[in-house]
Amino acid sequence: MITxxxxxxxxxxxxxxxxxxxxxxxxxxxDKIIVDKVDDKLKRTIDNxxxxxxxxxxxxxxxYSEAIRKFKGTKVHLTMYGVPIEEKxxxxxxxxxxxxxxxxxxxxxxxxxxxxxxxxxxxxPHSEVSALxxxxxxxxxxxxxxGELKIIPQEKGKKVLRIPGREECLALLDKYGADDRxxxxxxxxxxxxLTTGKGCDSxxxxxEAGALxxxxxxxxxxxxxxxxxxxKILKREDMDETIARFCSTHVGAGLLKNTAKKLxxxxxxxxxxxxxxxxVCNSDTLLKGDKVVTIxxxxxxxxKKGLASEVPRLKRxxxxxxxxxxxxxxxxxxxxxx
Ligand code: SAM
Numbered sequence: 001m002i003t004x005x006x007x008x009x010x011x012x013x014x015x016x017x018x019x020x021x022x023x024x025x026x027x028x029x030x031d032k033i034i035v036d037k038v039d040d041k042l043k044r045t046i047d048n049x050x051x052x053x054x055x056x057x058x059x060x061x062x063x064y065s066e067a068i069r070k071f072k073g074t075k076v077h078l079t080m081y082g083v084p085i086e087e088k089x090x091x092x093x094x095x096x097x098x099x100x101x102x103x104x105x106x107x108x109x110x111x112x113x114x115x116x117x118x119x120x121x122x123x124x125p126h127s128e129v130s131a132l133x134x135x136x137x138x139x140x141x142x143x144x145x146x147g148e149l150k151i152i153p154q155e156k157g158k159k160v161l162r163i164p165g166r167e168e169c170l171a172l173l174d175k176y177g178a179d180d181r182x183x184x185x186x187x188x189x190x191x192x193x194l195t196t197g198k199g200c201d202s203x204x205x206x207x208e209a210g211a212l213x214x215x216x217x218x219x220x221x222x223x224x225x226x227x228x229x230x231x232k233i234l235k236r237e238d239m240d241e242t243i244a245r246f247c248s249t250h251v252g253a254g255l256l257k258n259t260a261k262k263l264x265x266x267x268x269x270x271x272x273x274x275x276x277x278x279x280v281c282n283s284d285t286l287l288k289g290d291k292v293v294t295i296x297x298x299x300x301x302x303x304k305k306g307l308a309s310e311v312p313r314l315k316r317x318x319x320x321x322x323x324x325x326x327x328x329x330x331x332x333x334x335x336x337x338x
Contacts, residue, residue: 002025002139004021005101007103008103009104019042021132026046034062036063036064050147053147074116075098076115077118078135082119088117103128148165148205161240169208173219178216186213190211200325207276211280214250215250216247217247218230224251227250228265246276249273253282254269282321
C-alpha cells in the first residue's frame with residue numbers, strides 16, 4: 001500500500017501542481033493521496049480521471065501531522081537535503097506499507113524528524129512532481145489501471161479506445177431485440193470470461209463488453225453469419241474495431257481464411273488474436289446455452305454436426321488458455337450453480 005501525503009497545499013496558488021502530484025501518484029502506483037487542505041475541485045478532477053481511466057485511487061483531506069502520527073507503516077520524506085535515492089531504494093523496495101511525503105514551499109522542520117527516511121532525488125532543488133514521479137517509478141509498484149478509456153499506444157497521433165460498460169452492453173442487446181435465452185447466454189459468457197481472465201494479464205472491462213456483445217448478431221440470424229452481422233451492428237453503433245471484432249472472431253473457435261471462403265463469409269480470417277478475443281471465444285465454446293460443459297462434450301457435438309475438422313483447433317485454444325490463464329474447468333463449472 002502506497003499513500004502520498006501532500007503538505008502545504010494552497011488551493012489558489014497550487015491548483016495545477018497539486019493536481020499533478022495526485023495524477024502522478026495515481027499513474028505511478030500509489031493507492032491514496034492525503035492533501036492537507038480541502039479542495040473540492042481537486043477531488044472532482046481526480047475522481048473523474050479515475051472514473052474514466054480506471055483504478056480505485058483515493059483522495060482524502062486531513063491534517064498532515066495527524067496523518068503522519070496515525071500512519072502505521074514507513075514514512076519516506078522527499079527532500080533535496082536527504083540521502084541520495086540510489087543509496088536507499090533497494091532497502092525501501094522491500095517495505096510493503098509506505099507513506100511518501102512531499103512538500104510545497106518551506107517544509108516544517110519536525111517532518112525531517114518524523115520521517116523514517118529523508119530521500120533526495122538529486123541534491124538539487126526542483127519540484128515535488130518530478131521527485132515523486134522518479135521515486136515512485138524506481139519503487140516500481142505501478143498497477144495495470146483499467147477503465148472506460150484505454151489509450152492505445154501509437155507511433156504518431158492519438159488513439160483512445162472507449163469500452164462500453166455492462167449496463168450499456170445490456171441496453172444494446174435490448175435495443176436489438178435480444179431474447180432472454182440470448183441474454184442469459186451472453187451474461188454467462190461474461191462470467192466465464194471474467195473468471196478465466198483473472199489468471200492472466202487481460203482487461204476485465206474488455207472481456208465483459210466482448211462477452212456480452214459477441215452474439216448480438218444472433219438478433220439478425222442464427223447462421224454462421226451471425227458473427228459478421230454482429231460486427232456490422234457494433235460498427236453502426238460507432239463501437240471501436242476492438243469491440244466489434246469480438247463478434248467476428250468467436251464463431252467456430254475462430255475460422256481460417258480458407259474455411260471462411262468455403263462458408264461464403266466475407267474474404268478474411270476470423271481468428272481471435274488478442275488475449276481478450278481468445279478468452280471470449282473460448283468461453284463461448286465452453287457454453288451450451290447458459291451452462292458450462294467440458295471441451296470433450298463440445299468436441300462430440302462438433303463431430304455430430306460434421307465439423308470434426310474444427311475440433312483440434314478449439315481444443316488447442318482451450319489448452320493454451322488453461323495454461324496461460326491457469327484455469328480449471330471445474331472452477332468454471334461452479335458458475336453453473338450460481
Ligand atoms: N525549499 C523547500 C524545502 O524546504 O524542502 C523545497 C520546496 S520544493 C519546490 C517542493 C517539494 O519538492 C519539496 O518539499 C520536496 O518534497 C520536493 N523536492 C524538490 N526537490 C527535491 C529533490 N531534489 N529531491 C527530493 N524532493 C525534492
